Amino acid sequence: MTTMKRATFGKLLGSLALLLAGGGMPAWGRSGWDELNLPHGVTNVSNRIYALHMMAFWVCVGIAVVVFGVMIWSLIFHRKARGAVPDVSLTHSTKVEVVWTTVPVLILVGMAVPAARLLVRINNNTDSQVSIRVTGFQWGWRYQYLGTNVSLISKLSQSSNLARQLHSGLGPSSVRHYLLSVDHPLVVPVGEKVRLLITSVDVIHSWWVPDLGVKRDAIPGYINQASFTIAADRPGTYRGQCTELCGRDHAYMPIVVHAVSPAAFEAWLKQQSAVQSEASAGAPAQPTSRS
């Protein structure tokens, strides 16, 4: 049975590939197929999550090899077609029941210990150098740098927003980082611990950047905390999305984080601060905080 399954499957996979190639898919060259796993990410936490994830994965593979191996052995050698005679005396055994209850418990303990350690570490939000209040709204994010007057509203970039409209006539290929680009990215320093205070003004959202290993819900009436420290040698742009269904445009409120050197961050903050205080002085009707 298994060989037949494999043969059929191979044939199908082949025709599937042909079908896709015949469809003139542009994606062969540029992307896609190697998007298989979690990113390692650029924080210590995201690296450790990746390691935990791979550990759990290999444990599962190990269990699968043993359990599926026994099953496949039975499927091949204990089949009636091969004249197998059932051993009807094999109906229970307290000994094996005890074994296959305790062995999994031990495996689980082995997985739980590193997971618990990492969990405690992740939820330590003390000693941060930069605090940012993150407020989700339908549909975008507002970032306020605490202790400064700097605040940004970050929404889907104009180009993505045009391309995604139902009758725009534009497609994803017309935009760089389609659906993953914003007008005003969050700017943070590398090498410093950044603490996020996450909340929402309307419905529940969730702030997720896979490379930072941070996902935390933005809930009205709550202020959730999360923190990350981007490795000092990993400045760059990191992208994520809202991961809690929040209405019609849930798919269109991405998150973009620019990680820059601390000096560049200070300079950016100072410049923004000047721009924003000038703007608010010039137009007092423009409220700096939206509720």
Next chain:
Amino acid sequence: MAEPHDTAAHADHDHKPHGWRRWVFATNHKDIGTMYLIAAGTMFLIGGLAAMAIRAQLFKSGMKLFDPSVFNSLTTMHGLIMIFGAIMPAWVGLANWMIPLQIGAPDMALPRLNNLSFWILPFAFSLMIASFFVPGGAVAGGWTMYPPLMQQFGAAFPMLIFAIHLMGISSILGAINVIVTIMNLRAPGMNLLRMPLFVWTWLITAYLLIAVMPVLAGAVTMQLTDHFFGTSFFNAGGGGDPVLFLHVFWFFGHPEVYILILPAFGIVSEIIPTFSRKPLFGYEAMVYATASIAFLSFIVWGHHMFTVGLPVAAQLFFMLSTMLIAVPTGVKVFNWVATMWRGSLSFEPPMLFAIAFLFLFSIGGFSGLMLALVPSDYQYHGTYFVVAHFHYVLVPGAVFAIFGGVYYWLPKWSGRMYDMRLAKWHFWLSVIFVNVLFFPQHFLGLAGMPRRIPDYAPQFTDWNMVSSIGGFIFGASQVLFPYIIWKCVRSGKPVGANSPWEGARGLEWELPSPAPYHSWTTPPSAAVLARGAEH
């Protein structure tokens, strides 16, 4: 093998009403079971069409078939229809048909209640589906109905809540009936630890239903009063707490997933021994494992909420309790494998589905274990990894077990054998394409694709295309299923008095095929019971 008092001649005296009265006023467990199964099949088709629409929209990046809010309605209704409309009624239908046959009872204990619990459903389903066509469209906040988002929908919102109330009442009545039947109508000599596993798992499922359906009703009623009567249970602006809803909902929601899967465990525990020609290994361990899973299901709800910001201690507790579920679940899988070990296996369609269940449900279990680890869950939560996980346990899990159960018992119900070759086609198409459909979703989730989005960045296109193609072929193959049943009932070869499966044990196989309209009007004798109830 037929009992003398249940001969075909006796069956001629079936006093069954004819025409529409037979169905509308039905009190016979077989008629009601059939109606449940047909209703479930119909809803499976409708929910499946929604799934096809979803997969079409997700075929490639930049696809613009639906407005995003229509897409959200589709995912919401797909979930609700499949859970409440397809899988749960299918289990109740199988329970109606099989529990009396398997425990030697003449019918369900409360036949008129049985009629009511079925006939509530068409109204509930109509209300739910009709909500697609009211101004603003169907509810689009996900089947989990989280506030405050849920509060933003129009006329569909109260319709959905009333539909859920009705379905909840129906489930509770059905569960009461199952419990009363099992507790009171077992044949003399069939003590609890001689009951078939399907009866056991359904008994435990029925208790879960009674425990948690009122919780769901309470949760949605609070949403209703928040919306229409000015309360603030979940409204932060009025001093309420949106997270409270999540706790209440998932206190229902986690036992609910075991409501969907425990009867599947029961069916697989019937099928594997039959086609291994060997009694179930570790019967008592299976019963205790099922009961442990049911108990644990009440203390793990927080694992749906790891990113909500629970205290670390609570996250730790829910992580550990969730991991613990792997133990009794593992015991079940090991016992099934041990049942096949040194058996004499043959691969008729029910067995094929049961074997696929074992492999693929285990894969769903593995991803479940990975999801239990909180730090990893921070990355997986709300992505396609979760979608892959729960579809692996629900489609090749619950749905394959339903297919297996129908292929196993259809000859008993109809007295005819179905087209084996077509059923094997149905199996192979299903098992191959269910993997083409759902396996790539693991990749998508890990690579960063959130769930419940109508459009995505181009790098997710390739695996989405594979998934969609798998989905279309899987969906199309399901058309075979009603055709096979229809063909069997119309023109299948009669199976004769004997059981069509040589390895089958159990009281249902002591009856003629088709099972007479009134079966076990006198309880099975001790000899029959001994033959039928040996494990």
